Amino acid sequence: xxxxxxxxxxxxxxxxxxxxxxxxxxxxxxxxxxxxxxxxxxxxxxxxxxxxxxxxxxxxxxxxxxxxxxxxxxxxxxxxxxxxxxxxxxxxxxxxxxxxxxxxxxxxxxxxxxxxxxxxxxxxxxxxxxxxxxxxxxxxxxxxxxxxxxxxxxxxxxxxxxxxxxxxxxxxxxxxxxxxxxxxxxxxxxxxxxxxxxxxxxxxxxxxxxxxxxxxxxxxxxxxxxxxxxxxxxxxxxxxxxxxxxxxxxxxxxxxxxxxxxxxxxxxxxxxxxxxxxxxxxxxxxxx
Amino acid sequence: xxxxxxxxxxxxxxxxxxxxxxxxxxxxxxxxxxxxxxxxxxxxxxxxxxxxxxxxxxxxxxxxxxxxxxxxxxxxxxxxxxxxxxxxxxxxxxxxxxxxxxxxxxxxxxxxxxxxxxxxxxxxxxxxxxxxxxxxxxxxxxxxxxxxxxxxxxxxxxxxxxxxxxxxxxxxxxxxxxxxxxxxxxxxxxx
Numbered sequence: 001x002x003x004x005x006x007x008x009x010x011x012x013x014x015x016x017x018x019x020x021x022x023x024x025x026x027x028x029x030x031x032x033x034x035x036x037x038x039x040x041x042x043x044x045x046x047x048x049x050x051x052x053x054x055x056x057x058x059x060x061x062x063x064x065x066x067x068x069x070x071x072x073x074x075x076x077x078x079x080x081x082x083x084x085x086x087x088x089x090x091x092x093x094x095x096x097x098x099x100x101x102x103x104x105x106x107x108x109x110x111x112x113x114x115x116x117x118x119x120x121x122x123x124x125x126x127x128x129x130x131x132x133x134x135x136x137x138x139x140x141x142x143x144x145x146x147x148x149x150x151x152x153x154x155x156x157x158x159x160x161x162x163x164x165x166x167x168x169x170x171x172x173x174x175x176x177x178x179x180x181x182x183x184x185x186x187x188x189x190x191x192x193x194x195x196x197x198x199x200x201x202x203x204x205x206x207x208x209x210x211x212x213x214x215x216x217x218x219x220x221x222x223x224x225x226x227x228x229x230x231x232x233x234x235x236x237x238x239x240x241x242x243x244x245x246x247x248x249x250x251x252x253x254x255x256x257x258x259x260x261x262x263x264x265x266x267x268x269x270x271x272x273x274x275x276x277x278x279x280x281x282x283x284x285x286x287x288x
Numbered sequence: 289x290x291x292x293x294x295x296x297x298x299x300x301x302x303x304x305x306x307x308x309x310x311x312x313x314x315x316x317x318x319x320x321x322x323x324x325x326x327x328x329x330x331x332x333x334x335x336x337x338x339x340x341x342x343x344x345x346x347x348x349x350x351x352x353x354x355x356x357x358x359x360x361x362x363x364x365x366x367x368x369x370x371x372x373x374x375x376x377x378x379x380x381x382x383x384x385x386x387x388x389x390x391x392x393x394x395x396x397x398x399x400x401x402x403x404x405x406x407x408x409x410x411x412x413x414x415x416x417x418x419x420x421x422x423x424x425x426x427x428x429x430x431x432x433x434x435x436x437x438x439x440x441x442x443x444x445x446x447x448x449x450x451x452x453x454x455x456x457x458x459x460x461x462x463x464x465x466x467x468x469x470x471x472x473x474x475x476x477x478x479x
Contacts, residue, residue, distance in 0.1 A: 007356045011363065018370035025374055029381035 036065040036089065043085045045077045047153055049174035052076075068092050076100055076173040099191040100173030102157060102166045106142040106185045107198035107259060110162035112214035113141055124150075129182040137211035140201045142185045148177035157186075168263060193242045195249055199259040202235045209257075216259035222251035292422045295415075298479040299426035305402050306434040307472040312402030316434060317461065319393070321446075326439035330432025332393040334425060337406050339375065340368045341424035344407045345417055364407050365399075372398045402431060438468060 041061040048056040052074035054063055063070060064086065072086035079099055087093060119128050119135035125143040128134045134143045144162040156170035157177050164177075168191065178186040189196070197216060201208045205217030216237040223231055223238070230244035231251050238251070238260060249262040303309060306316045312333070319329045344364050351357050376394050379387040387394075397403060406427045410420035441464050445451065451460050 006354060007359050010354070010356070011359065011366070014363065014366055018366065022370060022373055022377075025377050029377040031380050031384075 034065055037061050039089050040064055040086055043078070043082055043089070044075060045082065047077045047172075047174060049077060049153065049176050051174040051176075064090070076175075079172070100188050101168050101171040101191045102148075102173065102175070102177050102186050103189045103196050103198075104142060104157075104164045104166055104186055105196075105198060105200040106140070106163055107214040107261065108136065108138060108141040108163055108212040109160075109214070110144075112258075113138060113162070113212040114210070126182045134183065138201055138203070138208065138215060140183065140185070140199075140203075141212060143183055147180050147182065148186060151176050151180040190242050192247075193240065193245050194247045194264040195240060195245060195252055195260065195262050197231075197238045197240055197260050200237055202237065204236055208236070214258045216255075217257060219256065221254045221256065222260060225250045225254040291419070294479055295419060295423050296426040296429075299423055300430040300433060301472070301475040302477075302479050304430040304434060304472055304475075305405065305427050306431055307469045309405070310469075311405045312400055312431060315393075315396065315400065316431075316438065317465065320435050320439040320442055323436065323439045323443070325393075326435040327432070328389060329393045329396075330428070330435045332390045332397055333400070333402065333431045334428030335390075336368070336372060336375075336394070336397045336400075337403055337424040337428040337431075338421060339371060340364075340403050340407055341410055341420050343367050343371055345410065345420050348411050360408065360411070361404070364404055368403055368407070369398050402427070434468075438465065441468065 038061075041058060044057040044061060046057050050056060052060045054060040054074075060074065064072065064074075068090045072090060072092060073080075073083040075082050075086075076099075078085075114137040115135050116132070116137050117135050119131070121127050121131060123145050125134075125145045125147040128143050128145055133139050134141075136143065142163045144159050144164070146159045146164070148157045148164050149159055153174070153176065154170050154172055156167045156172070157164055158167070159165070164186070166186075173188055173191070175188045178184075178188055185200070199208070199212075199214065199216035201212075201215050203211070205219065208215035209217050216233075218233045218236045218238070220233050223233055227248070227250070228244050228246055230241045230246070231238055232241070233239070238255075240251075247262075247264060249264065252260045252262040254260075299305075305311045306313065315329055315333075320326045344367055347363060347367060348357075348360065351359055351363065372394060376387070379390070379394075406424050410423055413423070415423055442461065445460055445464065455463070
């Protein structure tokens with residue numbers, strides 16, 4: 001009996017002794033945390049998305065308490081409300097916070113974008129991307145398997161009809177989807193810019209056109225129609241300067257392919273001629 | 289003095305824990321991306337290895353007296369885990385700068401097989417207390433050496449576009465780790 005009891009008792013006793021020592025140690029070695037940090041942390045949303053540039057909400061609160069000059073406006077999730085509260089705790093100026101949203105730079109839905117193959121592998125964009133860069137003919141397009149949808153903590157991005165669509169009301173601009181996307185299709189842009197180019201293909205117009213009917217073919221019609229010189233064609237696709245753009249939407253109307261979209265207007269069915277596109281387009285319009 | 293130097297050279301170069309005995313491979317591959325984190329991890333390992341040996345050696349004597357040497361592994365893990373927790377709390381209170389420098393690596397080491405391995409190897413090699421401590425210190429230094437060398441290699445591999453596509457990332461990392469290990473075989477028979 002004692003062959004069993006002695007080892008059992010020894011290990012139990014050791015565990016007990018260690019537990020007691022560690023409990024006492026945690027009391028003796030207790031380090032009081034700065035109250036400012038606790039208060040700041042309480043105001044932060046706790047998304048731990050890292051959009052502020054720190055490792056998480058705890059890290060941002062600690063850094064902010066140590067050095068208020070880094071600014072209380074770093075949290076895009078909380079926006080102006082949280083910035084004001086943080087600034088009030090620290091007794092500093094809130095600074096300006098410009099709301100940001102995610103923009104999907106691809107409009108290649110199931111009707112518009114041509115596929116190279118029928119992908120039957122693991123249903124994530126990362127896996128699809130590793131197999132010859134994905135199943136799209138356009139190497140820049142949205143893979144449509146929803147890695148961003150899975151990563152979004154706010155239920156603000158969904159794959160509709162083979163392409164990711166952002167719900168701009170729900171999006172807080174944390175940028176997690178942009179980091180997740182293996183094809184770098186998503187970028188973070190100021191929410192005030194409602195006219196967006198939904199294509200970032202760097203291929204020539206002819207090549208883009210072959211791969212996707214909604215792609216930007218770099219025809220420069222938008223450049224000519226813009227009264228504010230806000231839109232430029234570079235790297236074979238149009239780009240809008242967020243500072244100069246006045247959201248007039250002329251370029252979106254002029255665009256022959258539907259690569260530029262006005263998020264403010266009720267979205268018309270995409271330029272694709274396929275009749276099946278009207279149902280999902282209506283769904284997209286609701287979200288936009 | 290001579291015997292300590294022999295032990296040190298033996299454990300750092302000939303029987304390097306990572307490159308010759310293949311213990312502690314996980315942090316070796318995981319934390320060696322940047323030089324400063326590799327050094328942080330290495331220093332933390334030296335620290336914990338010496339402390340763990342200092343604590344486990346007397347316990348082994350107790351186990352031997354009670355004829356329950358087979359409890360070695362589980363008891364050692366218990367001691368190392370508790371010790372690391374205790375040291376972390378103490379460091380946080382008294383030397384916050386060191387605590388910050390060691391950072392997340394300290395708790396990570398708790399379950400590192402190299403730490404357990406050095407404690408058990410000290411007993412198996414029949415070292416006395418002082419020799420055990422020197423051996424543990426050397427094992428930690430060997431770990432640090434391997435980490436530093438490998439982080440240097442990885443910084444060359446990172447973003448090197450001459451590597452063929454199928455070998456980029458993990459494959460080339462594994463391959464270069466193997467080549468580094470082969471290079472350390474050259475020290476075989478030195479002691």
